[in-house]
Amino acid sequence: MQQTQPAGTPAGLNAYASDVDQYLTFSLGQEEYGIEILKVQEIKGYSAITPIPNTPPHVKGVMNLRGTVVPVVDLRSKFAMETVEYSKFTVIIVVTIGTKIAGLVVDAVSDVLNIPASDIRPAPDFGSRTDTRFITGMANSGDKLAVLLDVDRLLGDEELSAVASEG
């Protein structure tokens, strides 16, 4: 069970400060990532994923979210990291991209952080696992640097079209 002490001010009390964005941080392997909280619909524990054929490998399948079929993307696979066994601590972050919903399988969620825009540094260019077009920037999360992701760009149309064919 991953429980980290948030270094950024926890969300809630200063939630409506306009120059402060709230990011939900999660971890994939050793690295911390963050996405805007407003994109997040909810956070679920792991539940059964039905695999769909003819989908890209990082699209693990679909799941039933209170009656809604939600495509699930394994971020590890998307980021070309080695896959791990899904446990009951595996978390699926249900995000909304426009009108579509998708689930992102991550190792664990950490915290919701208030990160002022001034603390966000631009993403450096390093040929790493992360494709930099969906990195909005970097910010401190605890003693680590969290990579802030742009969910819209993260999930391209192909995934959503696959989703659309189902949903």
Place this chain on the structure above:
Amino acid sequence: MQWFRDCKTVTKLMIGFGIMALFMGVLGYEGIRNITMLSTSMRDMYEHDVQGLSYIKDANTQLATASKSMRNAALAKDSKDLEVRIGELHTNRDTFVKDIEAFQKCLTVDAMKAKALELLDEFRLNARAQDQVVDVLLSGHREEGIVQIAGLNTLEKRRGELMAELTRDELDLMKKAAADVDEAAGSAKTWSMILMLAAVMVALGLGLGIARMITNPLRRIVEVAGKVAAGDVDQSIEYRAKDETGMLAEAFSGLIGTLKGLIGETTQLVKSARAGQLDRRGNDGQFAGAFRELIVGINDTVDAFAAPVKEASAVLVKVAARDLTTQMEGDYQGDFAIVKNSLNTAVNNLREALSEVKISAETVSATAQTLSSASEEISSGAQEQASSLEETASSLEEMTATVKQNADSARQASQLAAGSRDSAEKGGLVVKAAVAAMTEINQSSSKIADIITTIDEIAFQTNLLALNAAVEAARAGEQGRGFAVVAAEVRNLAQRSATAAKEIKGLIQDSVRRVENGSELVNRSGQTLEEIVQSVKRVTDIVTEIAAASKEQYTGIEQVNKATMQMDQVTQANASQTEEMASTAQGLSANAEQLQALVAGFQLGAQQRTPVNAIVAPRAALATRLVRKKTPSPRMGGAEERPSNLASLARHTAGDGKTEFEEF
């Protein structure tokens, strides 16, 4: 005797004959003397005795006649007859006187001479008487005369006696003479016979002696001559004499000496020539004529072949001094020309051959060095191998001992295992019970673990709830402020429950861990005991197997030991052989160096380089043979450690990488 020998043959013969002549002379002289004596005697006899006798006889006759005449006268018829008769008487008396005178002349004996004188006297008396008678007669007184005549007879008696005596004397003289002659003849005969015998013996002796004196040396000379003619020159004639035979002997000795000298000289020349001393020439000064010509001829002969021999010798001396650029220049014929040509060809061939040898020697030297180093490597490798084998052998021996020990230990272990199996089984039962208890504990612990898991899930879900709340609060914005507080509280709750859960978890985990440890230990000990039992069973089996295997191992090891020893021997033999090879290669190298050194000493003039290709094939063949000798292993092709040496050797010797290489 030597004096005699020294006499000339003539002299000898002369002496011999002289002696013979002497003897003969003596004999003859004797004979002559005797004959002379005889003749003298005879003459004497004749002159004296025979004539005397004749005279006496004649005188007697005359007397008788005278008497007769007297008587006649007495009887004379007439005066004339008387005259005649007186004349006859006178004649007879004269003749008588003459006879007596002559007879007297023949007389030598004084007695007879005296008698003769007496006779004469008597005669004269008688004569006177006669004369008286005559006168008487004349006077005519014949009867007186006859009476006187008768009276004469008495006068005539003495005369007659004397006459008879004289006659008898004469006869006696003659008889004596004859006797003397007889005696003389006899003695002469005796002496002559003695002399003759002596002469004969001396003659024979002398003859034999002289003949031998002459013929012995001659025979010796003939003998020596025969031997010399047959070739035995080592003869000498010891005969020394100044006679012809001696001179012949001397001359013959001289001849033999000359022959000896000639033969000696010739032999010396031949020896010298045979011993190769061609500077020696015969001394022709000590000979003359045909011998000298012979020596000179031999000298010329030696000259004839000394020149080419000398020149060949000079060339050969130069060749011996390692100068192979010389040639024989002289102009010769026949066999000498053959010698010259052959020698020149030989020297040329030798030079060329040595040039090639030089090249080959260099090659061989290089090859030998490479071979030597390769051999040394092989040798060292083999020695290493040998030492490894020795170690292996000793290890094997140790192993054998160890195996024996093992067998014993296995037996012991078997026994012990049997004992421990029983104990283990007992313990196993106990442990089983403990394990059962532990299992129950474990089950309850796992139940506790479930509890923890549940708590964990609760915390997790709570956290999710908190996060979801935070998300909703964020999405709600202004309106969600109150909810944000709730969310914050929920977050706190979640954190606290998480912390609590963690603590509980920690405690439970701790205790569970302890239990697990204990359970695990018990399990483990159970397993261990089980394993022990199993192991002991297995151990027993294994130990049995070990015992059996140890036996086999022992045998096997013994065989391996033997094999290792054999291998060791073989390896040592190999090592020594490779050492030999190394030393042989070194020797070859040394020999090649020697060869090079030897050849270097030669002057070979302009070097004619033989093309290398001509020598490549044997070199490559040498390399292949060397490579093939090693056990063929796949490493051979690679350029690694040892094989590289041989490969490089091949490369080195073959020079420019010809096709022979494809074998590699």
